[in-house]
Amino acid sequence: MNVEDMVLVSVDDHVVEPPEVFDDRLPAKYREAAPKFVVRDDGSAVWRYEGQELVNVALNAVAGRPPEEYGFEPTSMEELRPGCYDVDARVKDMDATGVLGSLCFPSFPGFVGKIFLPTADKDQAAAMIRAYNDWHVDAWVGAHPERFIPLGIPMVWDAEASAAEVRRLADKGCHAITFSSNPYALGLPSLYSDEWDPFWAACVDVGTVPCMHLGSSGTDVVSSPEAPVESIYSLSPINLIEAATDVLWSNMFRKFPDLRVALSEGGIGWIPYFLERVDFIYQHTQHWSGMDLQGKLPSEVFNEHVIVCFIHDAVGIENRHHMNLDNITWELDYPHADTIWPNAPEVLAPHLAGVPDDEVDKITHLNAMRHFRYDPFTRIPREDATVGALRRRDEGWDVSIRSVSHLRPMAGAGQG
Numbered sequence: 325m326n327v328e329d330m331v332l333v334s335v336d337d338h339v340v341e342p343p344e345v346f347d348d349r350l351p352a353k354y355r356e357a358a359p360k361f362v363v364r365d366d367g368s369a370v371w372r373y374e375g376q377e378l379v380n381v382a383l384n385a386v387a388g389r390p391p392e393e394y395g396f397e398p399t400s401m402e403e404l405r406p407g408c409y410d411v412d413a414r415v416k417d418m419d420a421t422g423v424l425g426s427l428c429f430p431s432f433p434g435f436v437g438k439i440f441l442p443t444a445d446k447d448q449a450a451a452m453i454r455a456y457n458d459w460h461v462d463a464w465v466g467a468h469p470e471r472f473i474p475l476g477i478p479m480v481w482d483a484e485a486s487a488a489e490v491r492r493l494a495d496k497g498c499h500a501i502t503f504s505s506n507p508y509a510l511g512l513p514s515l516y517s518d519e520w521d522p523f524w525a526a527c528v529d530v531g532t533v534p535c536m537h538l539g540s541s542g543t544d545v546v547s548s549p550e551a552p553v554e555s556i557y558s559l560s561p562i563n564l565i566e567a568a569t570d571v572l573w574s575n576m577f578r579k580f581p582d583l584r585v586a587l588s589e590g591g592i593g594w595i596p597y598f599l600e601r602v603d604f605i606y607q608h609t610q611h612w613s614g615m616d617l618q619g620k621l622p623s624e625v626f627n628e629h630v631i632v633c634f635i636h637d638a639v640g641i642e643n644r645h646h647m648n649l650d651n652i653t654w655e656l657d658y659p660h661a662d663t664i665w666p667n668a669p670e671v672l673a674p675h676l677a678g679v680p681d682d683e684v685d686k687i688t689h690l691n692a693m694r695h696f697r698y699d700p701f702t703r704i705p706r707e708d709a710t711v712g713a714l715r716r717r718d719e720g721w722d723v724s725i726r727s728v729s730h731l732r733p734m735a736g737a738g739q740g
Contacts, residue, residue, distance in 0.1 A: 325676065325684050327669045328712030333425035333689040333698070335473070335633050336537070336588045336655035339464060340382040340401075340408040340431050349455035354448050358455070359432070359439070367731075368399040371432045373439055378432050382408060385431070387417075387659030390725050394661045395553075403728040408659045411467045418471065419718040421666040422711030423656055424689065425700055427473035427500060427535075428464065429588070430456070435540035436504050437477040450479050453489065461496050470703035473696045474498035475535065480512060483519055487526035494530035499697040501527070503534035503585070505567035506541035515570040524580045533631065533695055536567050537588040564590030565598065568630065572602060572622055573615065577629045584695065586631040589655060589662075592640030595632060595647050599623035627651065631695055635662055638675045641687075649683060653692045666723040669711045 343361035350358055359373040361381075371378040382398040388405040398404055407417035418426060433439045433456060443449035457476040465472040476493040478486035478501055490501055503523075504510055513519035527534055538560060545559040564587045571577070571585055602622035609615060617625055627648035633655045634640050644652060654672070657663045664671040676684050693699060700709060707713065 325679075325681050327673045328422075328710060328715075330422070330669055330673075330684065330711045331689045331706065331709050332421075332423045332654065332656075332668065332672075332711060333473075333692040333700075334423055334656035334658070335427045335535075335586065335631075335653045335692050335696070337426045337428045337658045338383075338385065338431055338660060339414075339428040339460070340385050340404060340659070341433075341459075342401075342409045345459045346452070346455050349458050350451055354451045357448055358452065363400070367402075369401060371439075374443060376439060376442075378439070381432060383431055384661055385659040386661050387663055387665050388723070388725060390727055393727060393729060396729070398728075400731065402731050405659060411464050415468050415471055416718045416721050417658065417665065417723070419714045420721045420723050421656070421658075421668045422714045423658075423668060424704070424709045424714060425471055425473060425692070425698060426656070426658070427475050427692075427696065428460075429475065429502065429535075429537055430460075430477060433477060434542075435477075435537045436480045436502050436510075438480075438510065438542060441481055441510065446479075446481065446485075449481070450485055453477060453479050454492075457489065457493060457498075461493065461498050465498075469497075470700045473500060473692070473698045475500045475502065477502045478523070480504065480507065480510070483521070483523045487522040490523065490526040490532050491530055494532055497697075499530065499532045500535055500586075501532055502540065503536050504540045504542075505536040505538070505563055505587075506543070506570065509541040509543045515567075515576065516574045518575075520576075521579065524576060524583055528580050528582045531697060533584050533586050535586040535588050536564065536571075538564050538590055541567075561590050561594065564588075565594060568595075568598065568626065569602075571630065572626055577625055578618060584629055584631055586633070586653075586695070588633060589635070589657060590632065591637050592632050592634045592647065592652060593637050593643070595626075595640070596643045599626060599646065602626070631691075636664060636671060636675075641675045641679065644679075644683070644687075649686055650691055651695075652687050653695070654688055 346358040359371050363369050369381045380397050385408045386394045406413035437453050440449040440452050461474045465474040476498050508514035545562040606622050631651045633653040635657050658665045
């Protein structure tokens with residue numbers, strides 16, 4: 325397939341929340357308690373909420389900076405491309421790389437609204453979640469509904485409340501919700517617990533996909549204190565391999581056979597061996613462990629229920645027929661350090677060389693559209709949604725690399 329003819333939908337990007345997220349979206353009694361975006365005396369920005377001060381307002385949002393500055397976390401909005409936090413600029417950044425659609429995970433609240441988890445008044449915490457979700461669906465996605473897949477965050481401390489939020493969001497057209505890859509690590513019931521059944525049931529009832537993003541357990545895999553950053557990054561997919569193991573061996577899919585979950589930002593190259601391994605294990609344990617997959621192999625359960633995605637994974641594409649081709653999706657990971665923006669089509673194309681066009685279409689957009697109930701072609705004709713057509717819409721949009729080191733706060737400056 326010609327690069328310009330591809331249609332790209334990314335199932336994992338990130339939004340950096342602007343200061344007005346909670347404006348006019350909370351009941352009056354909670355407005356003063358809302359998270360506040362504060363610019364300190366040294367020019368750095370933080371979100372403050374109930375004694376917590378989140379100094380990293382834009383975790384790893386480094387798109388458009390030179391690689392040698394990727395290790396410097398943004399400290400202010402001025403260090404970011406406007407596309408990180410301004411939805412109109414985001415669409416132009418998407419056009420520049422030829423991406424039609426995007427699903428955007430949260431930044432400062434954490435993947436599952438972790439910032440609200442310690443709040444003693446759970447009614448207040450739930451109000452914050454609803455306000456955030458309304459901003460995301462109505463303001464961020466609503467500004468360009470043909471370009472975004474809406475994504476909510478749950479009241480992760482309460483399965484019943486989360487179920488109600490799933491249903492409320494589905495009424496607003498949102499069929500994706502974040503969930504922890506390991507809730508036990510957050511001090512919550514594990515994926516083996518029946519406590520989450522109301523949440524899973526609601527997702528099935530309205531066709532919503534729980535998305536378990538890498539890092540959503542709040543833990544990192546670190547081999548030793550001396551491990552360099554390369555070791556930490558090498559091990560990062562282990563979080564989602566652990567999640568794959570838990571969803572496979574739990575009762576989730578046996579209780580809810582129509583449930584689908586997504587493993588976000590975990591890559592796919594490891595999956596063929598993982599499936600071979602779990603089938604081998606099951607053949608040797610099922611006779612004495614009590615595990616009963618109701619006549620299916622573990623690989624069959626995984627391939628039926630688990631949606632996977634990749635950024636850059638030539639090995640995974642080469643071995644795609646050892647997986648369920650209908651569950652493979654693609655991600656851009658804008659604006660994080662792993663992103664291949666603004667050259668996504670050119671980076672992706674060699675991996676897809678020789679792949680039949682119908683399979684390319686599944687991987688690059690059709691699978692994502694089906695799983696997340698996203699149909700941009702009702703508003704944009706397909707011929708206007710290709711890489712080439714989108715890039716022509718905003719020819720001349722500045723995607724040049726720029727240093728922001730001169731914008732960083734001076735060491736020892738005040739932080740009032």
